[in-house]
Each structure stands twice: as structure tokens, then as C-alpha cells.
Amino acid sequence: MEIESIKQKVLEDVDPVVKKKKAKERRKQRLIVIMQFLLVFVVIIGLFHFFMGISTVDGGSMYPTLHDKNIVIYERHNSEYKAGDIVALDMPNGDVYVKRVIAVAGDTVNIDREKIYVNGEEVTTPQAVGKTEAKSDKITYPLTVEDKQVFVLGDNREVSRDSREIGTVKIKNIKGKIRWSIGIF
Structure with missing residues (x-):
């Protein structure tokens, strides 16, 4: 057969x-x-x-949480951010920054003796490294975050270019909240 x-x-x-x-x-x-x-x-x-976007981390400003050349995936269309969220920001010069939200609209931020305070309470970010110092004479503290804005810092405080230099960031300039990161390099 x-x-x-x-x-x-x-x-x-x-x-x-x-x-x-x-x-x-x-x-x-x-x-x-x-x-x-x-x-x-x-x-x-x-x-x-x-619904989502993809970007890369450029530099060491978010070390040790994120590393240079990490790929990050963010969720778009999120209009509510809270302290601790990591976000991708559209900068006026075309760069994309990845930073941590420290304070939101209505919060008062103060930097004193290498420490950061929000609404009078010291903010301790376990991931943060380095001294938190004011970086610009143009920004005075205490600073109250205006409506539809956030105050952001990099986790590597000594090398980060963030709200201490550029001021608060408008919500409309936030591309999205980071959901995943991929460390390829």
C-alpha cells in the first residue's frame, strides 16, 4: 500500500x-x-x-535609572503627571529629554543646602545620585509650579540639564510617560 x-x-x-x-x-x-x-x-x-512613542536616552542625566543610549517607550496622550513619573520632553531645540517629575502645578519647590523640598517636605529620590544644587541665577527659589506645568530633574543631579536651568516644563511639551526601557548598548 x-x-x-x-x-x-x-x-x-x-x-x-x-x-x-x-x-x-x-x-x-x-x-x-x-x-x-x-x-x-x-x-x-x-x-x-x-498611543506610544519611542526615543533614546542621550547622556548620563538619568543614571543610574536609565543609561546613555537606552531605548525608552512612552505612552502618549497622558495629561496627568505625578511626582516620580519619568517623562520624555520635547525641547524647543528639537532634542528629547528624559527626566523625572519632581513637582506638579501648585507645588512649591525649594533647593537649599543640596536638598530639594516640595511644599516644605524634603524629597528623597532613592535613585538620585549627586548633589542637588541650583544651577541658574535666572531661577529663584522657592518657586511655585504654574498651572499645566511640571518641575523635572534628572536622577544624576550633577550632570543633568533640567528645570534648575530651563525652568518648569509645560505639559504640552511632554511627549509621554515612560513605560519601558530597553538597555541595548
């Missing part, structure tokens, strides 16, 4: 009608796979365009 099935298979392989039918079926299967791939691709692009 096995020999008979082998003969049948050989005959089918040389029969032009069967060959055409099998070739047509293979093309149909390839087209289905390509269409499925394209659909998945379009869905992923749509997700990243409308």
Missing part, C-alpha cells in the same frame, strides 16, 4: 493539472502570509503613531 501511495504522489507531481493546482495553492498561501504580516505591521505602526 505504501508503494501505491508513492506511485500516486509521483503521478500527481508530473500531472500538469495537479502541478498548476498545487502552485496556485502555494501562491494563495504566500499571499495570505504576506497580508497577515502587513496587517500586523500596520497595527504596530498605528499603535506607535497614536
Whole structure:
């Protein structure tokens, strides 16, 4: 019986009608796979365009939490941020900064003796390294964060360019809240 099935298979392989039918079926299967791939691709692009974004960390300002060249994925369309959130910021010069929110609208921020205070309470960020010092004479403390703005700092306080230099950041300049990071480099 096995020999008979082998003969049948050989005959089918040389029969032009069967060959055409099998070739047509293979093309149909390839087209289905390509269409499925394209659909998945379009869905992923749509997700990243409308709901998520991707950026990289440039420099050591968020060390030890994030490292230089880490890839970060952020959630877009979040209008509510709280202290401790890590966010991606659109800067006027086109750069994207990744920083930690320290204070939100209505909070009063003060920097005194290398410590940061929000509403009179010392803020201790376990991930932060280095001294927290005021960096610009243009920004005076205590500083009250205005409506629709946040005060941000990098975790590596001594090398970070943040609200101590650039001032508070408008919510509309926040690209999104960091949800995942990938350390490739």
C-alpha cells in the first residue's frame, strides 16, 4: 500500500493539472502570509503613531535609572503627571529629554543646602545620585509650579540639564510617560 501511495504522489507531481493546482495553492498561501504580516505591521505602526512613542536616552542625566543610549517607550496622550513619573520632553531645540517629575502645578519647590523640598517636605529620590544644587541665577527659589506645568530633574543631579536651568516644563511639551526601557548598548 505504501508503494501505491508513492506511485500516486509521483503521478500527481508530473500531472500538469495537479502541478498548476498545487502552485496556485502555494501562491494563495504566500499571499495570505504576506497580508497577515502587513496587517500586523500596520497595527504596530498605528499603535506607535497614536498611543506610544519611542526615543533614546542621550547622556548620563538619568543614571543610574536609565543609561546613555537606552531605548525608552512612552505612552502618549497622558495629561496627568505625578511626582516620580519619568517623562520624555520635547525641547524647543528639537532634542528629547528624559527626566523625572519632581513637582506638579501648585507645588512649591525649594533647593537649599543640596536638598530639594516640595511644599516644605524634603524629597528623597532613592535613585538620585549627586548633589542637588541650583544651577541658574535666572531661577529663584522657592518657586511655585504654574498651572499645566511640571518641575523635572534628572536622577544624576550633577550632570543633568533640567528645570534648575530651563525652568518648569509645560505639559504640552511632554511627549509621554515612560513605560519601558530597553538597555541595548
